Amino acid sequence: MSPVTLDLARLQQWMTRFAAVAEQNKAYLTALDSAIGDADHGTNMARGSAAVLAKLEASPPSTMGELGKTAGMTLVSAVGGSAGPLYGTFFLRLGASIGDAAELDAATLAAALRAGVEGIVARGKAEAGDKTMVDAWLPALAAMDEAVASGASLVDALAAARDAAAAGRDATEPLVARKGRASYLGERSAGHIDPGAASTALLLDALAEVAAA
Incomplete structure (x- = not known):
C-alpha cells in the first residue's frame, strides 16, 4: 500500500533513487548542457547526488531536517x-522547513518543496x-498545491507535480534564455531544453516513484 505520509526512510530512498537516476541520465543531461551551457550538468549532478x-x-x-541540511551542504561543496x-x-x-517533523503529509511536503524553490x-x-x-x-508546485487543495493523496499530488515538471521542462525548448550561461547565446538558446529543468523533472520523478512504491 502506498504511504499516506513520507518519513525519514522514504526521504533517504529518494536520495538513493535520484543518485541512480542522475547516473543513468548523465549523458542526456550533459548533451542538453553541451548545446547551451558548459557541458557539465550531467557529470555534476551524478557526482553531487553520489x-x-x-x-x-x-x-x-x-x-x-538533518537529511535536508546534509544533502544541501554536500551539493554546495561537491557540485560545480x-x-x-x-x-x-x-x-x-x-x-x-521540515525541521524535526517525523512524517510529512501532502500539504506539509508541498510547503517544504515550496520553501526549497523559494531558496532557488x-x-x-x-x-x-x-x-x-x-x-x-x-508549475510543479502549482500542480501539487492544486492537488492538495482538492484532497488528493500524497502519491497523487506528487504524480501531478512530476507531470507538471515534465511539461515545464519541455516548455523551455522554444524559450530564449534570460539567465545563466545560456543567456549569453541570446536567440541561439531557443530550440533547446534547459538542463536544469530536465534534472528538476528527474528529481521530482524520483520522489514520486519512491512515494508510490
Whole structure:
C-alpha cells in the first residue's frame, strides 16, 4: 500500500533513487548542457547526488531536517557551476522547513518543496520564462498545491507535480534564455531544453516513484 505520509526512510530512498537516476541520465543531461551551457550538468549532478548518498550512508541523519541540511551542504561543496549552489540551497531550505517533523503529509511536503524553490529563486534571481529550472519547479508546485487543495493523496499530488515538471521542462525548448550561461547565446538558446529543468523533472520523478512504491 502506498504511504499516506513520507518519513525519514522514504526521504533517504529518494536520495538513493535520484543518485541512480542522475547516473543513468548523465549523458542526456550533459548533451542538453553541451548545446547551451558548459557541458557539465550531467557529470555534476551524478557526482553531487553520489556524494550526498555517500555522506548520508557514512553519517545517517536522525531527522528529515538533518537529511535536508546534509544533502544541501554536500551539493554546495561537491557540485560545480550553478547547479551546486541552487540545488544545495533547495535542500537546505527544504530541511529547514521540515525541521524535526517525523512524517510529512501532502500539504506539509508541498510547503517544504515550496520553501526549497523559494531558496532557488532567491539565489538565482530567475523568474518564470527565463529558461531555467524554475520553469519546471513553478508549475510543479502549482500542480501539487492544486492537488492538495482538492484532497488528493500524497502519491497523487506528487504524480501531478512530476507531470507538471515534465511539461515545464519541455516548455523551455522554444524559450530564449534570460539567465545563466545560456543567456549569453541570446536567440541561439531557443530550440533547446534547459538542463536544469530536465534534472528538476528527474528529481521530482524520483520522489514520486519512491512515494508510490
